[in-house]
Amino acid sequence: MNRLRLEEQLLVDEGLRLKPYRCTAGRLTIGVGRNLDDRGISRAEALMLLGNDITDCWGRLVRQAPWVAAAPEPVQEALVNMAFNMGVEGLMGFRRTLALLEEGRYAEAAQEMLRSRWAGQVGARAERLAARVRGAAGPPTA
Secondary structure (H helix, E strand, C coil): CCHHHHHHHHHHHHEEEEEEECCCCCCEEEEEEECCCCCCCCHHHHHHHHHHHHHHHHHHHHHHHHHHCCHHHHHHHHHHHHHHHHHHHHHHHHHHHHHHCCCCCHHHHHHHHHHHHHHHHHHHHHHHHHHHHHHHCCCCCC
């Protein structure tokens, strides 16, 4: 079997759709005829999509807030996690939190995160991320 030739045929016959749609049989479908209702996606496919989404989210975040590229990793990870949840534009609404993070005032930023409406919506996720941000400064020195 010539896999490349078959792929070309299937692209012609099935088409390529990058957003979910209903096929002629009424099944939720995406890509080149992938029946999501009956087949779904594999764990490997989900993790591949996750990796791509993290890369995309990171790129958009750094374009909006270039200082994030030099922030401590726990801050970077918390911000990407938040942006993944609410979108980069939604995260940009956290003006005070972002300003505190940019200044390295991590404990205050964590408090701001927990005072937000978002924290009330996501509960334990906000607690975990605030704890990571709070710890970004490292252990206290004597």
